[in-house]
Amino acid sequence: MEACDTEEIRGADPCMKLALQQAKLALNNLEVPVGCIIIEDEKVIASGRNRTTETRNATRHAELEAVDILLDQWQKKGLSNVDIAKRFSKCTLYVTCEPCIMCAAALSIIGIKEVFYGCANDKFGGCGSILALHTSQSEWSTRDEVSNGKGFKCTGGIMVSEAISLLQSFYEQGNPNAPKPDRRPVHNL
C-alpha cells in the first residue's frame, strides 16, 4: 500500500488488487488469507489483514484491523466522535471476502459509506449470505446513541477467483498447526 498512498486509484479492480496483496501477506503468515483496504477521496488510508492465529483472538479480522488503525490515528489527532463518523461516511472498504456478521455489524456501527467484496462468505456472511446487515437502518442501533447502525452500499463479486484461489492455496498448503481433518480446501469463510 505504501506506493499507493499518494496515488489516486480508480475502479474496483485496482483497489481489490491491493486488498488481495494484504490477503497474500496473511497467507505468508499462515493466516486465513483475507485482506482489505480502506479508501477515502480515492486514496488508500488504511489496510488490514486477518490476524486471528497470531493474536489468538478470532475477532481480529482484516476489516477490524484496518478500521482500528484509523480509529487509533484519528483519536490521537483529537478527532471527536462526530468528526470520526464524518470521516467514515466518506470511506469505502475493499475486502477480498464478504464481511462476516460481526464485521458487517461493525462497519454499520461506524457508518462506512460503501463496501466492495470478492467472494461470498457462505458460512458467516453479513452482507447478504446469512444476514443482510448492510441493508438495515436503525434496527442495529446500539445502546450508545453515537454509534447508530447505518446501512451501507455493498457490491460483491469483485475478482472472485483470485480471492478464492488464495483461500484454496491456504487450505491446500495446509496449516502446520492444523490437525489432519482440517487440511482441506474450503472456499467459504
Place this chain on the structure above:
Amino acid sequence: MPSTNGNIENEGYWKIVHIPDKLPIPPHLQPTVNVYASIINPKHANTLIRKLNKISLLEDLHHVKRICKRCVEGNVQLLMILCLASHDSGQLEDMPSEIAELIESYQLSTFITKVSKYPATSKEDWEEQCKLWPTSYHPPTYNIDGITGFSEENSQSILEFMKSAVDLAKSVDGQIVNAAVIVNPTSNQVVARSCDQWAEQQSQASCFRHPFHHAAMVAIENSAARDRYLFPASEPVGDNCCQADFVDSPLTVSPSKRQKINTNVEDSGIQNGETSACGSTPARPYLCTGYDIYLVWEPCIMCAMALVHQRIKRIFYAFPNPNAGALGKVMLSLQLLELIKTKCKFNRRDALQIISHL
C-alpha cells in the same frame, strides 16, 4: 416468591430462563408444503419406493414418512408421496417426467396433500404433524447440564457469576454499562473480565469512544491476551487455532475433549499472575472453547457473532436489550442460532437469560 435457586442474596429476583431459538409457533400453525401423493397397491410398495428413491429424493423432508397407512371403512389403504408439488393449482405440469411415467405405468391416481415443512421440535408439534401426514420425531438429544434445567449447584454458580458481572458494571460510576465475565465452567475459574471500554474512557474525560470496545469484545481480547501471556512461544498447537471458523470441520476434536485439556491450564494458578508451575506442559487452550460468558446486557449482533467466532459455549445475560440485542429478538436469534447450529456445526448456543423476576 418461592425460588429454587438457593440462597443467593437477591433470592427470588433471579430466575434462569432459556431463550428459545425458534419463534414459538402453535402446533396447529406449523408451516406445511404441498406434495403429490397417491394411493398405491401394497404389492407395489417396495418397487415404487426403490424407484422413487432414485428419481425423487425428498431432500428437505427427511422427517416426512414416504408411506402413510390409512384405515378407510375397515380397509387399510397405503398412500405414498411421489414428489414435491410446487403450486397449489393441482396442475400436473410441474411434475418431473420420470414421476409422470411412474404414474402412467402403475395407474396411480395422484392428489395434492400437505405435509409439515420442518421436523417437529416437540411432542405436541409431532402429534399435530401426524394429523396431516406421518413424520418421524427425534426428541432433542442435547442436554449439556440442562438447557431444560440446571442442577441446584450449577444454578448457584451461574447466579454468582452473573452477580459478579452486575457488580462489575455497577462499578463504573453512574453510567449504564455492560460488563462481561468469561468463565471456564469445568473449574469455575474466571478467565477474563471487562466493562464497556468506551465508558471507562469517557469517565477519563476523553471525548473518544471506541465504537467496538463493547464488554464482550474487550473480554475476548483479554482472554486472548491471557493466552498469549501463558503460552508465549509459538509452539505448535494441538488444534487448528483460530482457523476452525473458516473451515467446515465436522471431524475436529469435540469440545468436551478440549475442555479436559484446558482444565490443566485453568488449575495452574494463572489468576494470580503465575506462569504454569506444574511439571507437565499444559496444553494451550483453544480460544474460548467450552467457556461461558456472563453479560449484564444482552449482546449486540457484533458481539454475538464475535462470541461465536471465539467459541464461547454458552451466553448468559441479565437484561434483554430490545433495541440492539441479537439473541432475544426472535427474528435474529432464530437466524443466528440457526446459523450456529447448521453452518458452524458448533454445539448449540445456549442463549440463556437471567431475568429479574419480581
